[in-house]
Every structure is written in C-alpha cells, then in structure tokens.
Amino acid sequence: MLGIVPENEYLFDDEVGNYDFPEKQTMRLKKVMGYNKHRISKPDSAASDFALFGMEHMLKNNWIGKEEIGAIIVVTLCPDHFVPHISNIVHGKLGLDNDVLCIDIPQGCCGFLVGLSQAFMLLEHMKDKKVVVINTDILSHKVSKKDRNDFPLIGDGAAVTVVENSNDDREIYYEMHMDGSRGDALIIPAGGFRMPSTAQTAVMENTGDGNYRSLDNMHMDGSAVFNFVQVEVPPLLENTFRSCGITVDDIDWFLFHQPNKFMLQKLAEKSGIPFEKMPMNLVENFGNPSGSSIPLVTVSNIADKLIENEYKCCFSAFGSGLAWGSMVTDLGKLSHCELIVSDL
Amino acid sequence: MEEIIAMLNEIRPEHDFASSEDYIEDGLIDSFDIITLINMLEEKYNISIDGIDIIPENFNTAENIAELVRKSGGNI
Incomplete structure (x- = not known):
C-alpha cells in the first residue's frame, strides 16, 4: 500500500x-x-x-x-x-x-x-x-x-x-449501500454534458451564507451529509459486525473515510468505538482527499505496524452518491506500506 | 433561553435572532454555524449531543435548541 x-x-x-x-x-x-x-x-x-x-x-x-x-x-x-x-x-x-x-x-x-x-x-x-x-x-x-x-x-x-489472492481461507466481509435520490447533497453542477462549463458557470456568487462559489465548484450540503452519516453508518457497522460474528471490541483499527474530526468523533461515540482505535487526523495533516482517504489515513498512522504485525481492521466510507459501506478484513505483514511526497 | 441567544449572537453577530421564527428557513445559520453552536453547548452544559439529533429541526429556534440540550442531559 x-x-x-x-x-x-x-x-x-x-x-x-x-x-x-x-x-x-x-x-x-x-x-x-x-x-x-x-x-x-x-x-x-x-x-x-x-x-x-x-x-x-x-x-x-x-x-x-x-x-x-x-x-x-x-x-x-x-x-x-x-x-x-x-x-x-x-x-x-x-x-x-x-x-x-x-x-x-x-x-x-x-x-x-x-x-x-x-x-x-x-x-x-x-x-x-x-x-x-x-x-x-x-x-x-x-x-x-x-x-x-x-x-x-x-x-x-x-x-x-x-x-492478490492468498493461500489461506480467511474471509473478507463487505457491505455497500447506495441512495442516488440524495445525490445532490454532494455535487459539482457544471462541467459535464448536462451543464457544460461556460463563462457563466464560472461566475462566483455569494451563496447567501457568506461563502462564494460558482457552478463549476464542488458544493456539499453539510447538514444533509452529516445527518446521512449519523443515521446510516452506525446500523451499517452493527450489521457488518453481526455478519462477521464479532463485536466492536474485536477490531484493532477502525480506518474510516476522513470528512472531518467532528463527524468522526460523533460517529465513534454513537458506535462505541474508542477514539484511540480510530485515527481522525487526515483533515488536520493533509486534508480530505476523497477516495484515497482510507489508504492515506492508514499509511500515515500505522504503516510500521502493518509491516510488523497483522490486525483485524474495519474500513468504512460514506459520501458522494450517496454511498456508504464497510469492510472487515485481516490486514498486515505487508511487504510495503509507505507515504511518499510528490512534487506535483 | 437568553444564554442560547447570546451564543447565537456570538456566532452570527450580524443577525437579529429575536425577530426570527425559523433560523434555518430565514438563512440566519448554516450547518457550520450549527457545528460551532454544538461545540459551545457541549462545553457550557457539559453534554454530548447525539449525532443523530444533529438535524436542522433541532436548531431552528432557541426553544428547540434548549429542548435538545435538556434531552442531552443538560440543565438549562
């Protein structure tokens, strides 16, 4: 990784x-x-x-x-x-x-x-x-x-x-849900075939709440996304753990998507996850990079551990789509696990 | 109730909360103001507000905010 x-x-x-x-x-x-x-x-x-x-x-x-x-x-x-x-x-x-x-x-x-x-x-x-x-x-x-x-x-x-495939028969549990009816909660309105980018879509406007953005920019309905996460993710985790026949206590690391510290803390409190088992510092140190958030929070927090040992890990992600999912897997003894900096 | 209005005024000093019947509908506060307010409420009343209760309906009036504080175990 x-x-x-x-x-x-x-x-x-x-x-x-x-x-x-x-x-x-x-x-x-x-x-x-x-x-x-x-x-x-x-x-x-x-x-x-x-x-x-x-x-x-x-x-x-x-x-x-x-x-x-x-x-x-x-x-x-x-x-x-x-x-x-x-x-x-x-x-x-x-x-x-x-x-x-x-x-x-x-x-x-x-x-x-x-x-x-x-x-x-x-x-x-x-x-x-x-x-x-x-x-x-x-x-x-x-x-x-x-x-x-x-x-x-x-x-x-x-x-x-x-x-790659392994020789042992341990299973990986995976659960994914989608709700396209709430897709507008995270949207970049212009730039596709429906609304091509033009000089008009690039005009910055005061959105009425003190922020300025154009139709070419990404917009998140913070309230809708926050509520979606708090309502949908805790039962998802419960169901995943039930399917695996485990409890929260059996998980060594909760490696979750990183929207912000507030949302993760509320999610951890609701699901009974100890803060020390859930790194929440990606926004603080690097920002939320969307799809690479789980591997980045992993390599930036526990890279050395994952090379030396093996852990039962729970991945969970939630966001645009709207989509939310979780995965429980044993992870470790990796040959390589590293964070590098590019000049890009 | 005055304590809550004071907090709202600290977050958004440019708005007149006393004359609004729905802070969200009237555009006086947004989701990030709500997060700021939650942080202030949790510190002042030594409570933890359940994530599932963080919905606009619980923050659209001072009365509803006070009710949420009480529901979360706060003495207000």
Missing part, C-alpha cells in the same frame, strides 16, 4: 482572511473540525500524474513487476479527459502488456471500498495475477478558495494498493 501526497502544504491560519466570516468564529471551527494543514496540488497537475508517480515508485523499488499486473482499476472523480481514461493513460505510459485490463470507476468518498471490491471479483478470474487499485483525486481544483465550508477540509492525494 502506497500513499502519495503533493508537497505544497497550505495552513488554515493563513487562509482565514479569505473567508467572509468573523475570524473568531472561523478559528473555533479549526478546533472542532480539525482544520490545520492541507496538501494542494499544482494547478497543472492531473490525477493521472499522481497515479503514475505512485506506479513508477513501486516499479522502481521492485514492489511489483509489470508482468505481475493483471488489471489496473483507477477510482477517481477527476478524469484527465472524458476520453481516454486514466487507467489507459497509465497503461500506455508504463508500457504494460496488451492483456492488462484497464477500468476507471467514477466514485468519490467510497472509492477505496468500491475499487477493492472490484479487484476481489477480478481476482476470482486472474488467480496468478495482481490487481492494482489506484485512488487519485485533485478535487481542490474544483473547490472555491472563498468557500469556508469546503476549502479548508479539502486535500489532494492518491493511493496505490496492490491486491
């Missing part, structure tokens, strides 16, 4: 003046939400650049050989182009064989779980190959810098996870 973050680090304290809110109030949010530092990629960097940076690091250091790769699954909300897909771009630039399958999946916060689940299914048919799951997003490029609700928490980044 490899995490990649850009080198450009922005401090929340330096951005407070960008927002049309009283400073005292904004600084209180810093404490509650965990705003502190976030990593933002350069304006000319693309999501495929992060994918390639990670793949080249792995190949150069012999983490994996080109001939071992059976498929590349790229999960992203930030395609370089409508056509071709990032997986094909990566395939071409790495010079992979023609029998390597390339798949792009447009998924946001649940992108790691969705990518893994597809990898598991592919591995049923490629017994001797490895599947590479790449989560890569640069959503900061779509967030208004004058939107205090969205910009302080956003971060760019990527992760590459290599998945």
Whole structure:
C-alpha cells in the first residue's frame, strides 16, 4: 500500500482572511473540525500524474513487476479527459502488456471500498495475477478558495494498493449501500454534458451564507451529509459486525473515510468505538482527499505496524452518491506500506 | 433561553435572532454555524449531543435548541 501526497502544504491560519466570516468564529471551527494543514496540488497537475508517480515508485523499488499486473482499476472523480481514461493513460505510459485490463470507476468518498471490491471479483478470474487499485483525486481544483465550508477540509492525494489472492481461507466481509435520490447533497453542477462549463458557470456568487462559489465548484450540503452519516453508518457497522460474528471490541483499527474530526468523533461515540482505535487526523495533516482517504489515513498512522504485525481492521466510507459501506478484513505483514511526497 | 441567544449572537453577530421564527428557513445559520453552536453547548452544559439529533429541526429556534440540550442531559 502506497500513499502519495503533493508537497505544497497550505495552513488554515493563513487562509482565514479569505473567508467572509468573523475570524473568531472561523478559528473555533479549526478546533472542532480539525482544520490545520492541507496538501494542494499544482494547478497543472492531473490525477493521472499522481497515479503514475505512485506506479513508477513501486516499479522502481521492485514492489511489483509489470508482468505481475493483471488489471489496473483507477477510482477517481477527476478524469484527465472524458476520453481516454486514466487507467489507459497509465497503461500506455508504463508500457504494460496488451492483456492488462484497464477500468476507471467514477466514485468519490467510497472509492477505496468500491475499487477493492472490484479487484476481489477480478481476482476470482486472474488467480496468478495482481490487481492494482489506484485512488487519485485533485478535487481542490474544483473547490472555491472563498468557500469556508469546503476549502479548508479539502486535500489532494492518491493511493496505490496492490491486491492478490492468498493461500489461506480467511474471509473478507463487505457491505455497500447506495441512495442516488440524495445525490445532490454532494455535487459539482457544471462541467459535464448536462451543464457544460461556460463563462457563466464560472461566475462566483455569494451563496447567501457568506461563502462564494460558482457552478463549476464542488458544493456539499453539510447538514444533509452529516445527518446521512449519523443515521446510516452506525446500523451499517452493527450489521457488518453481526455478519462477521464479532463485536466492536474485536477490531484493532477502525480506518474510516476522513470528512472531518467532528463527524468522526460523533460517529465513534454513537458506535462505541474508542477514539484511540480510530485515527481522525487526515483533515488536520493533509486534508480530505476523497477516495484515497482510507489508504492515506492508514499509511500515515500505522504503516510500521502493518509491516510488523497483522490486525483485524474495519474500513468504512460514506459520501458522494450517496454511498456508504464497510469492510472487515485481516490486514498486515505487508511487504510495503509507505507515504511518499510528490512534487506535483 | 437568553444564554442560547447570546451564543447565537456570538456566532452570527450580524443577525437579529429575536425577530426570527425559523433560523434555518430565514438563512440566519448554516450547518457550520450549527457545528460551532454544538461545540459551545457541549462545553457550557457539559453534554454530548447525539449525532443523530444533529438535524436542522433541532436548531431552528432557541426553544428547540434548549429542548435538545435538556434531552442531552443538560440543565438549562
């Protein structure tokens, strides 16, 4: 497992003046939400650049050989182009064989779980190959810098996870739910075929709550998303644990999507999860990078542990779609687990 | 109730909360103001508000906010 973050680090304290809110109030949010530092990629960097940076690091250091790769699954909300897909771009630039399958999946916060689940299914048919799951997003490029609700928490980044079959018969439990009827709660209205980006969609407007954004920017209905997480995720976790025949106490690490510290603390309290078993510091240190949040919070907190030992881990993600899911798996004795910084 | 109005005024000093019958509907507070208010309420009344109760309907009037504090074990 490899995490990649850009080198450009922005401090929340330096951005407070960008927002049309009283400073005292904004600084209180810093404490509650965990705003502190976030990593933002350069304006000319693309999501495929992060994918390639990670793949080249792995190949150069012999983490994996080109001939071992059976498929590349790229999960992203930030395609370089409508056509071709990032997986094909990566395939071409790495010079992979023609029998390597390339798949792009447009998924946001649940992108790691969705990518893994597809990898598991592919591995049923490629017994001797490895599947590479790449989560890569640069959503900061779509967030208004004058939107205090969205910009302080956003971060760019990527992760590459290599998945292969094992010889033991331990099971991985996975549960995923979707509700497209609430999809507008997290939306970038313009830029697709429904509403192409124009000079008009790029006009910044005061949204009435002190924030400024355009139709080209990402918008989150914070209240709707928060309530969705608090209502849907605790029963999801209960059901997953019941299916596994375990309790919260049997899990060593809860590696969850990282929307903000406040939401995670409320979720942990509701589900009886000890804070010390659930790292909540990705927004504080790097920002919320969407689909790569789970691997990034993993490699930035417990990389050494995962190389030395094995743990029962619960992954959970929730967000755009709306979608929410969980996975329980034994994880550890990894040959490689690392966070690297790119110049992208 | 005055304590709650004082907190709301600290968060959004530009608004007149006394003349509003629905803070959310009238656009006086948004979701991030609610998070700020929750933090202030939890500190002042030494309570923990259940995540499932963090819905706009519980924050649209001072009366409803006070009721939520009481439901969460606060003495107000």
